[in-house]
Amino acid sequence: MAADKMKRVPIKEQDPKVRATNFDEVCLGYTKEEAIKEASRCLNCKKPMCVTKCPVSINIPGFISKIKEEKFDEAAKIIAQSSALPAVCGRVCPQESQCEGKCVLGIKGEAISIGKLERFVADWSRENNVDLSERKPANGIKVAVIGSGPSGLTCAGDLAKLGYDVTIFEALHKAGGVLVYGIPEFRLPKDTVVQHEVDNVKKLGVKIETDVIIGRTITIDDLFEEEGFKAVFIGSGAGLPRFMGIPGENLNGVFSANEFLTRNNLMKAFKDDYDTPIKVGAKVAVVGGGNVAMDAARTALRLGAEVHIVYRRSESELPARAEEVHHAKEEGIQFNLLTNPIEVLGNEKGWVKGIRCIRMELGEPDASGRRRPIEIKGSEFDLDVDTVIMSLGTSPNPLISSTTKGLDINKKRCIIAEDETGKTSRDGVYAGGDAVTGAATVILAMEAGKKAAKAIDEYLKK
């Protein structure tokens, strides 16, 4: 029994061979019985280390003990005090380096599956219509939130709970940011999970105006001067894709991961009855090693292609979550490590026919602490592919900063904001998430949204 306590209750997943042909969720989640069993492993530490590593400080032992007692609605309410998006975070947070990384059980055995338990509670409360919309009386003060991704939704939800009149402005036709256009259906179901969490934020009284591009449709100055907003939170993310700048990058068949994933996730190109087309060849190379690269690769695979990851460092430097790399391998994605493209090759009609790569070796650690990849002279070789997806990271879109007076940005075009408050150089304007940090994680964006909501409340009370 004691040995058993050190091991996790295993989680059910779709068979790799089957799931490689569909867009249904890979991880099937815990049943009630499994969740209770897993929860009963928690030692309920007096000084819970897990909480210290959760960016939004969820009372983890608190909600887990409610699962033990089978009071799932109370567990949901404990989580709701800290997080507006538990069904999302339970699925996409890198728990191994956050809450679960600090779990005491992890020293000698396996850490509690905190993420999977959070997900269980969130899914249960969705299926059982638990009302989490408790809020203070309305105070009539208008706050604008720009962007409906994780940071914006969190900031808006927290402000609405405090009684503010919040409007979110979203540039795309659907709210959710990277949760709807970036992360694929098989990791994060859109119609059930994401839509429900967005609806929960709406139930708190938050209005969402889609199709509004701040900096084009209306400016931040107009929001203050003409529409009566008293504070603004910018959570516009980092959506501008990077390309390599190598020859052949504009050939037909070369896409940014953002375009490829947007067509598939937001526009649902993989479904026959949607109008947006997607072009995936027979053999696809995805350049990069982050979570977005894994998402693009696994999407291409599901559209019927043979898929190669091309990454310039080695396996241990892959920035993607271990779980995603593991899933990708199980599904049959091939990894070309220590390999870097130097040219995209085209046929006479201007379509991709391959990529010329060079082998790399690892040198001394660079500023980021990772060993720097160095080209091995004379090791060039061609990889025959007909589609190339560039997944090299993204940076913030300069549209807002360039159209807002007095809003300072750094040389990476990120908005400069204080860590603890999100306060920018412009009075009454706060910012957080990827717009400030550059591309990072969902939960860090939520943390920034949370801190900014608190700071905005203090600013408006002055």
Add this chain to the structure above:
Amino acid sequence: MYKIVDKKTLAPNIFSMDIEAPRVAKSCLPGQFVIVRIDEKGERIPLTICDYDAQKGTVKIVFQTLGKSTKEMAEFEVGEYFSDFVGPLGQPSDLTKESEEELKKKNIIFVAGGVGTAPVYPQVKWLNAHGVKADVIVGCKSKDYLLFEDELKKVSGNLYITTDDGSYGYKGFVTDKLKELIDKEGKKYNHAVVIGPMIMMKFLSKLTKEYGIETVVSLNPIMVDGTGMCGACRVTVGGEVKFACVDGPEFDGHLVNFDESMRRQTMYKTEEGREILKKEEGDTFHRKGCTCGGDK
């Protein structure tokens, strides 16, 4: 949801619609565009803004039915709604950023091809409102396809019409007409704005380069979001990669790599073709499993 408040058939398969979108109407400037999504399953279609009325809160778009989406769009009637209408997108025309004094120093010629007449109109109108009369050449297939003749007459200096078949105005191409104006009629232009099919913009830019006329073209590549987040619309200008949706759509015609842009435009040709087939002939094929690679 965005209400259609007016609809007109301007020419065979060419329609104009006024859409109620007050926020967009208030911020529009000539040279910008919008993205329309007709319904839940629709794709995002970029369309140039043809006119706007901030008071009424409406924006006029003009479109030609080319594929499935524009054909479906044309079936919408006054009183019905589009799901999404986003904008204004892109940079306004550089002309709108110049002072009236600077503008008056210019001799401006606009050259419009086909539906390209629609985005030319708001620019000429804007200039007229700022005290500048620009000459305009409009080229189209035949008299039936001529757009905005009366409207343009009111706001332009000289209006020259060319038709491919000679059914109205000058018989021939816009390039020939421009040559004639400069060589035979002694016209002197130092700024040209050219909007139309890619191939027309390519040849006109070639011609104006010979004459040393600075030239602006408005590119119409494939787009998805229109806000700079995907790079589907990337074009090479002066050797640099630009995103037409945020850096453009207007660029220096003498620096644009037209051949690359034309090639990229064809990327989804087969998909569009298949969508039409599917609609007209039923679902006789299935997307999955087809690895023929289209028109590669």
